[in-house]
Amino acid sequence: MDEQQQPRTPCRYGRDEIEANRLERWPNAHPKWDYIVHLKLPEFTCLCPRSGFPDFATMTIDYAPDQHFVELKSLKLYINGSRNRQVSLGNNTPQIIPIGC
Secondary structure, three states: OOOOOOOOOOOOHHHHHHHOOOOOEEEOOOOOOOOOEEEEEEEEEEEOOOOOOEEEEEEEEEEOOOOEEEOHHHHHHHHHOOOOOEOOOOOOHHHHOOOOO
16 A cells, blocks of 8 residues: 555545535636526535434525635535534524635
8 A cells, every 4th residue: 555545444435524624715717707606505414403303405505706716525525514413594504604705
């Protein structure tokens, strides 16, 4: 095994990536253009704060990038980080996606 390669435990790669999640922003190649980024994430899950049972939702995000935009893989990992958190979708959306990220 090469010194650079890390051994991977089966079934841990995705979990490790989700646990280490953080939103990444990339430079916008066209900051002077006016456009909307439309993202639909049908795989959003979290725990209901009342019952503790899983909640499922499709999250739609629309934003107008300025100097930066959110890198999509980092967003998906960040969203999947809510899987084991008790979140009320209606009242706490800013808790899921911080404003100005």
